[in-house]
Amino acid sequence: MNNLILSSTTFGVVISVFGFIIGMELKKRFKTALFNPLLIAILLVIAVLKLCHIDYSNYNASAKYLSYWLTPATVCLAVPLYAQIEKLRQNLVAILCALTVGALTSLVSVLILASLFRLSHQEYVTLLPKSVTSAIGMGISEELGGYSSVTVAVIILSGIFGNVSGDLVCRVFRITEPIAKGLGMGAASHAIGTVRAMEWGELEGAMSSLAIVVSGLLTVIGASFFAKLL
Amino acid sequence: MKYIRQMAIILSVTCVAEILKYFIPLPIPASIYGLVLMFLLLLTGLVKLPQVKETAEFLVEIMTIMFIPATVGLMENWDVLQPILLPLIVIIPVTTILVMGVTGRTAQWFLRKKEKQK
Numbered sequence: 001m002n003n004l005i006l007s008s009t010t011f012g013v014v015i016s017v018f019g020f021i022i023g024m025e026l027k028k029r030f031k032t033a034l035f036n037p038l039l040i041a042i043l044l045v046i047a048v049l050k051l052c053h054i055d056y057s058n059y060n061a062s063a064k065y066l067s068y069w070l071t072p073a074t075v076c077l078a079v080p081l082y083a084q085i086e087k088l089r090q091n092l093v094a095i096l097c098a099l100t101v102g103a104l105t106s107l108v109s110v111l112i113l114a115s116l117f118r119l120s121h122q123e124y125v126t127l128l129p130k131s132v133t134s135a136i137g138m139g140i141s142e143e144l145g146g147y148s149s150v151t152v153a154v155i156i157l158s159g160i161f162g163n164v165s166g167d168l169v170c171r172v173f174r175i176t177e178p179i180a181k182g183l184g185m186g187a188a189s190h191a192i193g194t195v196r197a198m199e200w201g202e203l204e205g206a207m208s209s210l211a212i213v214v215s216g217l218l219t220v221i222g223a224s225f226f227a228k229l230l
Numbered sequence: 231m232k233y234i235r236q237m238a239i240i241l242s243v244t245c246v247a248e249i250l251k252y253f254i255p256l257p258i259p260a261s262i263y264g265l266v267l268m269f270l271l272l273l274t275g276l277v278k279l280p281q282v283k284e285t286a287e288f289l290v291e292i293m294t295i296m297f298i299p300a301t302v303g304l305m306e307n308w309d310v311l312q313p314i315l316l317p318l319i320v321i322i323p324v325t326t327i328l329v330m331g332v333t334g335r336t337a338q339w340f341l342r343k344k345e346k347q348k
């Protein structure tokens with residue numbers, strides 16, 4: 001079975017895409033945030049791999065062609081951002097202040113929770129960059145001496161959690177302005193959250209893309225300082 | 231031809247970003263250099279919106295499914311997550327909700343203050 005899968009250049013892509021389509025159908029039918037297409041796709045793919053005893057590496061031998069497009073697609077986030085250039089210029093101060101406060105909130109909350117759970121220094125720095133996009137977070141974690149593979153896992157889980165819970169969080173915090181919703185999503189859940197913000201609207205999506213970049217850069221600077229605190 | 235030209239521009243910017251990443255040793259991924267570079271190119275008019283629009287929108291639209299393979303990879307990393315599983319079950323939701331809420335509320339406060347001033 002594993003050899004059969006390994007010989008295919010499309011198997012991983014096909015089950016990933018079908019998992020996502022099933023997720024979209026379920027969401028259409030049940031209309032609840034829990035039926036998040038991305039989350040369902042991931043769980044379905046894991047279930048298929050486990051049930052058919054397929055190794056992750058064999059799945060990824062073809063699924064990696066999906067991952068390949070992540071870098072060019074992230075570059076393309078500049079396009080919806082540019083389309084909102086007027087809104088960006090008009091609200092530059094509000095946007096930068098909100099993202100600075102957001103990045104600090106992330107660092108401070110990890111510091112407090114890590115000390116409550118008595119995590120080691122190495123575990124603490126592993127979690128410090130948890131809100132930023134995975135490639136930046138992985139770099140920060142390595143730089144500070146954390147476990148970078150755990151960092152990536154935690155970043156992805158934060159992204160999925162934000163993607164799924166974003167609607168509810170905005171309702172509870174009574175965040176209704178499109179710019180504010182987008183910035184919140186991007187600051188907390190990077191690119192995985194941004195795909196949800198894109199569904200909310202063009203302005204939300206653009207602000208979320210902007211937040212990925214700005215929060216990422218602020219965290220590069222902030223994390224090296226915060227690393228000394230625990 | 232339109233799509234070939236658009237793809238050529240997008241992949242060229244990505245390639246230049248990867249070269250930048252190689253020469254600038256910061257923990258910043260090529261994709262972020264590329265995003266900033268593409269934004270600057272559009273801002274200065276060196277690349278016009280119609281020269282990248284449809285292909286860029288297509289890639290952004292299908293971006294969600296690009297996250298599936300890496301996330302499925304978590305099944306491999308399960309043993310590294312296990313020792314700190316309990317703290318993580320608390321830390322991931324709490325910090326994610328806090329960051330989203332605080333960032334959103336701060337932005338909203340600034341936006342509404344500005345509106346009142348008008």
